[in-house]
Amino acid sequence: MSGKARRRLSPDDRRTELLALGAQAFGQRPYDEVRIDEIAARAGVSRALMYHYFPDKRAFFAEVIRNEGERLFEATSTPARPGQTLFERLRTGVLAYLDYHERNPHGSWAAHVGLGRTDPVLVGVDSADNERQMQRIMAAVVEVAGDLDDKVERDLQVIVYGWLAFTLEICRQRIIDPSLDAHQLADSAAHSLLDAVARVPGIPDALREHC
Secondary structure (H helix, E strand, C coil): CEEEEEECCCCCHHHHHHHHHHHHHHHHHHHCCCCCHHHHHCCCHHHHHHHHHCCHHHHHHHHHHHHHHHHHHHHHCCCCCCCCCCCCHHHHHHHHHHHHHHHHHHHHHHHHHCCHCCCCCCHHHHHHHHHHHHHHHHHHHHHHHHCCCHHHHHHHHHHHHHHHHHHHHHHHHHHHCCCHHHHHHHHHHHHHHHHHHCCCCCCCHHHCCCC
């Protein structure tokens, strides 16, 4: 057994290591070609220990994607700077999104290009990620607009959900083709959301001024 195999890690550290190895494996090869035994061997643990943490391969894959979502959410937490416009906040967030994918290509590929979001096991993971990203953007909107009418708020939420799907596809395309200009994509994404927001009936004037 190698020196790596004899390392003693806390349960949390071991789990983190397994998820990182899973992101790398799923990001390099199709889902069907990745074996649990392979991940266990690379981590220097038994197959039984792998199953202690994750009941089966699909659950492991889902947890890899969920973990990527957590890391992405943290990486795109970009507090507003004094005097920053809503456009600038959106653009900064999209750039952070693109930067995360550039720095974590394997996990991003596994989540958004390979089996990724097409697997039913990931529907709940995807919904949770979209919900909290939507809430984050709506919080920024409310900072600008103040209290919103219930219908206006719901209309804006729908727009934001649609924009998140649009932005995800932009990011997915850049994972496939890293030569795409991140700043140009971020500009386009931020403008697209504000253009859509401007067309929602009844938005406050304070918000319209940012569109």
